[in-house]
Amino acid sequence: MKKxxxxxSAFSFVYFIFGLLSASWSLLDWSPVTIISYLFVSFVTTDILEAYLNSWRAK
Known part of the structure; x- marks a missing residue:
């Protein structure tokens, strides 16, 4: 289960890195809003998946 x-977490981190790369390549610049939004999305994704795994394990 830890795997x-x-x-x-690794997927969220990779998504965060790709998000920064695509943001730097597109019209968006390296603004704090962009970085915070990608961090927020990656953390929320991790939390949702972790909660789902915990509920699945509890069954």
Whole structure:
């Protein structure tokens, strides 16, 4: 089960990095809003998946 959480965190981190890269390539610049929004999305994704895994494990 810990492997799944590690993979989830790694996926969120990779998504964050790709988000920054695509933001720097597009019209958006490296603004704090962009960075915070990608961080927020990656953390929320991790939290939702972790909550789902915990409820699935509890069954």
């Amino acid at each position: 799944i959480l590690i993979l989830t």
